Amino acid sequence: MLIWTPPCPLTLSHPQTNLGSMAWMSLTSTRSSTCPPPLSSGDRNQHFLCGRSSVGWRFEEFLQRKWSSEKRFGLEGCEVLIPALKTIIDKSSENGVDYVIMGMPHRGRLNVLANVIRKELEQIFCQFDSKLEAADEGSGDVKYHLGMYHRRINRVTDRNITLSLVANPSHLEAADPVVMGKTKAEQFYCGDTEGKKVMSILLHGDAAFAGQGIVYETFHLSDLPSYTTHGTVHVVVNNQIGFTTDPRMARSSPYPTDVARVVNAPIFHVNSDDPEAVMYVCKVAAEWRSTFHKDVVVDLVCYRRNGHNEMDEPMFTQPLMYKQIRKQKPVLQKYAELLVSQGVVNQPEYEEEISKYDKICEEAFARSKDEKILHIKHWLDSPWPGFFTLDGQPRSMSCPSTGLTEDILTHIGNVASSVPVENFTIHGGLSRILKTRGEMVKNRTVDWALAEYMAFGSLLKEGIHIRLSGQDVERGTFSHRHHVLHDQNVDKRTCIPMNHLWPNQAPYTVCNSSLSEYGVLGFELGFAMASPNALVLWEAQFGDFHNTAQCIIDQFICPGQAKWVRQNGIVLLLPHGMEGMGPEHSSARPERFLQMCNDDPDVLPDLKEANFDINQLYDCNWVVVNCSTPGNFFHVLRRQILLPFRKPLIIFTPKSLLRHPEARSSFDEMLPGTHFQRVIPEDGPAAQNPENVKRLLFCTGKVYYDLTRERKARDMVGQVAITRIEQLSPFPFDLLLKEVQKYPNAELAWCQEEHKNQGYYDYVKPRLRTTISRAKPVWYAGRDPAAAPATGNKKTHLTELQRLLDTAFDLDVFKNFS
Numbered sequence: 001m002l003i004w005t006p007p008c009p010l011t012l013s014h015p016q017t018n019l020g021s022m023a024w025m026s027l028t029s030t031r032s033s034t035c036p037p038p039l040s041s042g043d044r045n046q047h048f049l050c051g052r053s054s055v056g057w058r059f060e061e062f063l064q065r066k067w068s069s070e071k072r073f074g075l076e077g078c079e080v081l082i083p084a085l086k087t088i089i090d091k092s093s094e095n096g097v098d099y100v101i102m103g104m105p106h107r108g109r110l111n112v113l114a115n116v117i118r119k120e121l122e123q124i125f126c127q128f129d130s131k132l133e134a135a136d137e138g139s140g141d142v143k144y145h146l147g148m149y150h151r152r153i154n155r156v157t158d159r160n161i162t163l164s165l166v167a168n169p170s171h172l173e174a175a176d177p178v179v180m181g182k183t184k185a186e187q188f189y190c191g192d193t194e195g196k197k198v199m200s201i202l203l204h205g206d207a208a209f210a211g212q213g214i215v216y217e218t219f220h221l222s223d224l225p226s227y228t229t230h231g232t233v234h235v236v237v238n239n240q241i242g243f244t245t246d247p248r249m250a251r252s253s254p255y256p257t258d259v260a261r262v263v264n265a266p267i268f269h270v271n272s273d274d275p276e277a278v279m280y281v282c283k284v285a286a287e288w289r290s291t292f293h294k295d296v297v298v299d300l301v302c303y304r305r306n307g308h309n310e311m312d313e314p315m316f317t318q319p320l321m322y323k324q325i326r327k328q329k330p331v332l333q334k335y336a337e338l339l340v341s342q343g344v345v346n347q348p349e350y351e352e353e354i355s356k357y358d359k360i361c362e363e364a365f366a367r368s369k370d371e372k373i374l375h376i377k378h379w380l381d382s383p384w385p386g387f388f389t390l391d392g393q394p395r396s397m398s399c400p401s402t403g404l405t406e407d408i409l410t411h412i413g414n415v416a417s418s419v420p421v422e423n424f425t426i427h428g429g430l431s432r433i434l435k436t437r438g439e440m441v442k443n444r445t446v447d448w449a450l451a452e453y454m455a456f457g458s459l460l461k462e463g464i465h466i467r468l469s470g471q472d473v474e475r476g477t478f479s480h481r482h483h484v485l486h487d488q489n490v491d492k493r494t495c496i497p498m499n500h501l502w503p504n505q506a507p508y509t510v511c512n513s514s515l516s517e518y519g520v521l522g523f524e525l526g527f528a529m530a531s532p533n534a535l536v537l538w539e540a541q542f543g544d545f546h547n548t549a550q551c552i553i554d555q556f557i558c559p560g561q562a563k564w565v566r567q568n569g570i571v572l573l574l575p576h577g578m579e580g581m582g583p584e585h586s587s588a589r590p591e592r593f594l595q596m597c598n599d600d601p602d603v604l605p606d607l608k609e610a611n612f613d614i615n616q617l618y619d620c621n622w623v624v625v626n627c628s629t630p631g632n633f634f635h636v637l638r639r640q641i642l643l644p645f646r647k648p649l650i651i652f653t654p655k656s657l658l659r660h661p662e663a664r665s666s667f668d669e670m671l672p673g674t675h676f677q678r679v680i681p682e683d684g685p686a687a688q689n690p691e692n693v694k695r696l697l698f699c700t701g702k703v704y705y706d707l708t709r710e711r712k713a714r715d716m717v718g719q720v721a722i723t724r725i726e727q728l729s730p731f732p733f734d735l736l737l738k739e740v741q742k743y744p745n746a747e748l749a750w751c752q753e754e755h756k757n758q759g760y761y762d763y764v765k766p767r768l769r770t771t772i773s774r775a776k777p778v779w780y781a782g783r784d785p786a787a788a789p790a791t792g793n794k795k796t797h798l799t800e801l802q803r804l805l806d807t808a809f810d811l812d813v814f815k816n817f818s
Helices: 019-029 044-066 081-094 109-117 121-128 176-189 206-211 213-221 258-263 275-292 319-325 331-341 347-368 406-416 428-442 448-461 518-529 543-557 560-564 590-595 612-619 630-642 703-713 733-742 761-771 794-809
Strands: 002-005 008-011 099-103 148-154 159-165 198-205 232-238 267-271 296-301 465-470 508-512 534-539 571-575 623-625 649-653 695-699 720-725 727-729 747-755 778-783
Touching (some): 044 081, 044 109, 044 275, 044 331, 081 148, 081 159, 081 198, 081 232, 081 296, 109 148, 121 347, 176 213, 176 518, 198 206, 206 258, 213 258, 213 518, 258 267, 267 275, 331 347, 406 428, 428 448, 465 518, 518 534, 534 630, 590 727, 695 703, 720 733, 727 761, 747 761, 747 794
Parallel strands (some): 099 159, 099 198, 198 232, 465 534, 571 649, 695 747, 747 778
Antiparallel strands (some): 002 008, 148 159, 623 727
16 A cells, blocks of 8 residues: 655555554654654754765765775765664664664665764775785675674764674675674663664665565564564665666566565655655654564665766666766755755855865875775674673683583483473373483483583573574474473463573573574574674574575675674584485585585694694684584583684584484583593494404494494494594594504595585595595595485485495405505
């Protein structure tokens, strides 16, 4: 439904579902609400608006004069965005907001950094210097992707305001859920349950807003209980073109903003050449968000004066459009002429305002020449005060034991096997599960679910907030977790035993997500950005489903620290394993994660370096593990928080091992003094007589249990040793060298259940060869190369498994190879 409300059209969908908001909007449209009407001639705010508009225009003019051949993705054609954003921030500050988190694409980013966030101009100008040396930290990013964090006084409200602009890649709209997640986290940590203190503003381009599915996913998170940020103000810079593509080719809907109608967000369409109308609309939008805590959209209908960038020629594809654009005067010039004609300002006053800002830019330009080194940390969007030293270094390079006392393990196990709420009826099948847990606790053993419970529960005791999200995580895809109990007799009555562990524990958040990977993983990444003192985990329903969130993994998680000096401790739980379930529910694609690890396979590090394992972790871009025991899973989760720095953690989690009778760990493996084992060596008969071992098999994860079963059946426990590599990256060179040296007469083979062109082989083989100075070959026992991750035929699956086991234990199989 389109409602014409002076001075702009407003779109409201399904108004019958929100009569209160319709009444509010009706009052606003008749100008009897708290929002002021458009400015009347002579209003002092016209002076103010003219001044605010001038800085955005003159900033772009200055950059064009100084660096005419540089890409900067300027704001020409929508310079009104700067006073628009300032107005939204002013109104929100007036309503009590003291922290605004923003996300935006590259167009206009430098202008926003300079004139909204108030980044030092010389720090921006020096980015154009091709001779500027890069600092040691990270590889950096182009200037129009960088973020910023700044706390200052809002001059209009005279209140403190913190502004954070989140760094982003070129993938348009990818930062949307990241901003939402960071906003949610900041609201959580300051107890802002209604979004009155912390809010988000998202800027969009018209083509991306209509075309990118992540926009839809983000909108659908906006009102979910565990994801809502209580309203976001969306500002669309509607250039009426996407690179070279006309709107008629770019979308099927009348407006680029129609996607917002799925959540009944009001959408204001306003002519950006009318600054007073824009300011009015922005005040209404900010007031709407403050009143209803729902999303609202401002559609700035504008144009793009240049091409996609300053070096691009738009006349190739839109000749008539750009003939008209080139006749257009800049919006500030037109507005200034209007004010001069009305006698509101005189020409000398206007020119003085212009020259004043030009002088500021020139002085900053002169100072920028003194900058010799680019420090990316100056562009950090999410600082962690107190976590690092003043110069940004870890406070130590060691990690304490991740073990716990038996009393703590027993207490957590008892709570995990009980219902800590009276008169609460659980499902009969769940009663049996809890009973089994209780029996395991009495026997001092844990399975996978209980190990996870103990890792989480102990961190909560230490004041660490834990947030686990993803599809069906409350129960667990494989019905193993059951962190949320449901009363069988009372609708919507639930109990989370994890929140009943300790009197003063940190809160535990476990939440089923919408059926989204891209949006939800981006959201959790943003949540993890806010604080290092939280364990934030995203679990895929099946491991291969992460590929619909590949953009977040490739552009944010993998290179995030290198590009933006931004550490992040997010954990990805990816169920993985070849179990005859077909090609879509088998592989979490470990080869992709390992291929993106930043270590050199041909260089053997200094194994005698102090704290070698911790230094390896500090230098890597992420940690990749595949645990074969519940105890090691417990340790790696706790290590993630006890480390003095933060790295993303990729865990390939099991499916069948969740209930495998041999996949159990004793309390003894989790007591004080114990640690995560990067490598689990052979501890059977083969280790007692290592000189008799003919073959040393290396493996990781579930296939270990297939190998031990087959070895026992063939009575080869003294001839074949099996070593498990639990931490794949950073690669445990030091421990594997010891393993190879222990078995001097053994040939080496890597065994995996994945296909040869997938899994771990291409990552492990060159590093293992480097470990042994290429003294021996590293043979392969596994499935043949294939296009699909797994077969869909159960019989074929079993045949392939037996074939790889035959290869692994046939001591003559490699003799004919040179």
